[in-house]
Amino acid sequence: MEIGSTSMVVDEMARGREMARQLQADFESGCSADTCQALVKEILSAFDKTISMVTSGAVIAGNGSQQAAVGTELLPWSAGKSPRSESSSGRALEVQQRREMCKKRKMLPKWTSQVRLGSGPGVEGTIDDGYSWRKYGQKEILGAKYPRGYFRCSHRDSQGCLSVKQVQRSEDNPLVFDVTYRGTHTCERRPSAKASASASRDLLQQQQQQQNQDLLLSFQTGLKVKTEGLEFKSPEPSSSSISFSFPSTPVESVKPETLTFSPSSTLDNCLVGCGGGGAAFSNAFVSPATSESNYFSVSPCHQMSSYGGQALQAAESDFTEIISAATCASAANSPLLDMDFLLDGVDLDQEFPFDACSFLS
DNA sequence: AGCATTTGACCAGG
C-alpha cells in the first residue's frame, strides 16, 4: 500500500481534474477515441489512487507528516505468522492490532449490490472479474432465512489487500443475492484473466461457431444495458471478465435477467442489465491496477478448468457459492463512478468469447 | 502435496 499524505491526495485529485479538463477540451475539438480513452484511464487512475490513499487510512487530515501506520504493517497477517501462535508478550500487541483492524475495517467504504440470478434447475455460473476470493466463513444470521458467506481477497496475505465481501441470499427473492463489499482492492489482478478469455475465444471460433451464433443472437436480443449519468461512455469496461452458464433449456425460452449494482451512500445507481438467462455478473471499470486495454468477455461455459469445482458445487445447492467467485470489481475499485454499458452495438464475436461446451451438454 | 472450503470456536461491540 502506498503511504500517502494529504498533499499527495490533493495532488492526485488535481491531476484528475487536469485530465478531465483536457478531456473536455479534446471533446470540443473532436479528438480521437484513443486519446479520449487514454485520458479517461488517467482520470480514473487518479481517483482510484486517491480512494486507496484515503481508505487505507494512510492519510491523516491536515498533516501529511503524521501519517498513521495503519496500512498492511499493522495487520497481523502481514507479520507472516498466525496471531494466535504468538507468545504471551505478543498477545497484548495482537489484541491491539485486532482492535485497530476492526476499527479500520469499519472505516472502509462499504456498499451493497444486488445480484439476481436466472431461474431454472440448471442455473449455475461463476464470475471471473480478475480478482480471486477466498471464503473464510459462513454464518447463520438471526432472523434470516439464509446464511451469510464471508469472503476476502485471496491476496490479503501476499499483498495486504483488504477487500472483503459478504454474500447473502435475499429472503424476498431467492434468486437475488445481496452482496456487500467493503474496502477497495489494492492487489494486482490475476494476469491470466485476459489470456484465458482469449483462449476460450479461440476455442469458440474453432469448435462452436454455429451453435454460438444462435446463442449470440439470443444474448444480444436480451442483453441491453442503459447508460446514465456518465459523461463519456465506454462500450466495454476494463479488465473484466464474465462467465455465464445457462440452464439446459432451449435458448429461446430463456428470459433476460437483470442484476443491479446499487452502491449506497456516496454512490449513485450502477445499473447493469444482463440478458440471456444470465447467471452471475460482474464488471470492472477502468482500474488503476492495470493499464492494459479494456476487455470484456462473456462465456456461457463456466471455464471449468479454473472454476469448475466451484460451479458444480454451486449448482448442487447454494447459490452463495456462485457469488463466491463473483465480485463487482468495478464497485470494488471505482465506487465513485456509475456506468451502464450499451452493448447492443458491441461486436460480440470479437469481444464476447463463448464456449458452449457445457451449455450444450 | 498443496490449495480451497467447511465449521466450530473465539472475539469485540452493542
Added chain:
DNA sequence: CCTGGTCAAATGCT
C-alpha cells in the same frame, strides 16, 4: 449476554 465477524484446524478436492 447476544450477535456478527473472523480465525484456524479439519476436511475435501484436484
